[in-house]
Amino acid sequence: MKLTKALNKTKLLEASLDTEEEFLGKPIVEGIEMVYMPHIKKQWEDQKNHSTKKIPTRHQVMVTTAGNMKKNSGKKPGMSLVKGTESAVTVTADDQNSNDVQSPRKIHVPSSTTKSQSFAVLVTKKPTRVSSAKAANKPTQPEKMGFPKGQRTFSTSLSAFSQDATCKPRTHVVFLKVHKSASSTVMNILFRFGETHNLTFALPINGASQLRYPHYFTVAAVEGFVPGKDSQFNIMCHHMRFFQPEVGKVMPNTTFYFAILRNPxxxxxxxxxxxxxxxxxVKANNLEEFIDQTSQFYNASAKDSHYAKNLMTFDFGFNHNGNFSVKHVQLMLRHIEAEFDLLLISEYFDESMVLLKELLCWDLDDVVSFPLNSRHNSTKIHLSDDTTEKIKSWNKLDWELYVHFNRTFWEKIDWHIGREHMQQEVRALQQKREQLAKVCLQEGGSIAPKNIRDQSLAPLQYGNAKILGYNLKNGLDKATKQMCRRLVTPELQYSKILYRKQFPKKALRLSKPARLPKLYNRRTV
Structure with a gap:
């Protein structure tokens, strides 16, 4: 069996298709099993007949008409109001400058941004904004059956409010860990939630750090997977190149799928x-030189070329060198919308975490975090306007992906929460982060790698970046120290801890630690 051929979703995007129906009638997998997309084909036909319909996710059907919204969903209807003062502590995308995250507003893409109009993909009416008056008039709901507070590791729980809800916390989750998009911080949130609630992880085989990346994901990449057996895993969140037919064999049908995007x-x-x-x-002196002379530096056939062009598109399983036509972009976006329940935006990290906990029916305590895998400012580059435009053009597929799902992100906020509630929840989340920083962190924030005292908490140093870390305060009691340590443990170390817990016997047999990805150039601090 030729795995590349069997998993080659990219050929569908590169092919010259006569009709959209021809694309939708083709099997995604050749040689392993015939996986057709009749549900997407039906959605496509419905959309042609009713231009205002959106492609639904697996758990929700949303139809927009002029100023009116109808919804069939199991999601909880609302959330509590939280008052608090503005906090100066924020989380941004991996190494994003603080001035890139201002207020929870949509981005606007002027016509000059991409030299051509952005692809109009799914034409829908803007959802009606949830007003505070509407939220206040909602009937009282029974108290949510959440996790016992006794399971919290922080002896004085920071949760000072409860959510009005009848929902049940979701415990089957797939997170597509898109590179360089604050995904390490999200991964830490999932690690902590799963460990606290004794959930199981779909971990890379032999204690590796990734699920066969950059190859397409297959079930063989998961430690302990048994074909034909009901899924025994709750969370999948390591780096992988997404391929739904294989992921679906590992995770149950009720799994919540989400990912996070970043401005390309x-x-x-x-x-x-x-x-x-x-x-x-490697041969380019700087990013400006690379983007000005891509023909000199970029080889599309190189195995690592995806790191330099349309990296998000590649992680979602599509061809990063693919066709930029309107048709192909539409197909890509439709596939992603059909396969994922939620796409978050790293430039609005706090808003993303509030929306995530709302849809997962988790508590705000569950999504509080410190930024991980972020860079020191000295390794950040200021880009000219001309270079910015060239990068957008070079990463055309990623740009269309980002613009589209930035819009749907705010539509989901308007529909599920409302802007006013969102701002209140963001302030509460920031206050929690600030309180945790006072409790846990020696310097009150991140520090340069050379100043990290506990080397077991030192993050891997990539390329030319200086990855920041943390020092914990001395004198913490056992429970608080455990909670704080989880918050700042880098992903490679945390992943090994979870592997040893789930597979203790095999972990002992492994004489060598997991090899680091070849492209991650480790260097001493």
Whole structure:
């Protein structure tokens, strides 16, 4: 069996298709099993007949008409109001500058941004904004059956309010860990939630750090997976190149799928620093030189070329060198909308975490975090307007992906929460982070790698980046120290801890630690 052929979703995007129906009638998998997309084909036909219909996710059907919304969903209807003062502590995308995150507003893409109009993909009416008056008039709901507070590791729980809800916390989750998009911080949130509630993880085989990336994901990449047996895993969140037919064999049908995106301009600036040792970047003196002379530095057939072009598109399983036509972009976005319940935006990290906990029916305490895998400011690059425009054009597929799902992100906020409630919840989340920083962190925030005292908490140093870390305060009691340590443990170390817990016998047999990804150039601090 030729795995590349069997998993080659990219050929569908590259193919010259006569009709959309021809694309939707083709099997995604050839040689392993015939996986057709009749549900997507039906959605496509419905959309042609009713232009205002959106492609639904697996758990929700949303139809928008002029000023009116109808919904069939199991999600909880509302949430509590929280008052608090503004906090100066914020989380941004991996290494995003603080001035990139201001207020929870949609981005606006002027016509000059991409030299051509952004693809109009799913034409829908803007959802009606949830007003505070509407939220206040909602009937009282029974108290949510959440996790016992006794399971919290922090002896004085920071949760001072409860959510009005009848929902049940979701415990089957797939997170597509998109590179350089604050995904390490999200991964830490999932690690902590799963460990606290004794959930099981779909971990890479032999204690590896990734699920076969950059190859397409297959079930063989998961430690302990038994074909034909009901899924025994709750959370999948390691790096992988997404391939739904294989992921669906590991996780149950009720699984919640989500991912996080980042502005491709910021992402590429970060990638150039982190992945300086890749074939596309290694000979370029700076990012401006690379983007001005891509034909000289970029080899589309190189195995690591995805780090330099449309990296998000690649992680979602599509061809990063694919066709930029309206048709192909539409197909890509429709596939992602059909396969994922939620796409978050890293430039609005706090808003993203509030929306995530709302849809997962988790508590605000569950999504509080410290930024992980972030860079020191000295390794960040200021880009000119001209370079910015060239990066957008070079990463055309990623740009269309980002613009589209930035819009749907705010639509979901308007529909599920409302802007006023969102602002209140964001303030509460920031206050919690600030309180935790006072409790846990010696310096009150992140520090340079050379100043990290406990080397077991030192993050891996990538490329030319200086990855920041944390020092914990001395004298913490056992429970508080455990909670604080979980918050600042880098992903590679945390992943090994979870592997030893789930597979203790095999972990003992492994004589060598998991090999680090080849493209991650480790260097001493």
């Amino acid at each position: 301009v910021h992402l590429m600036e970060s990638s150039f620093t982190y992945y300086k040792g890749t074939s596309s970047f």
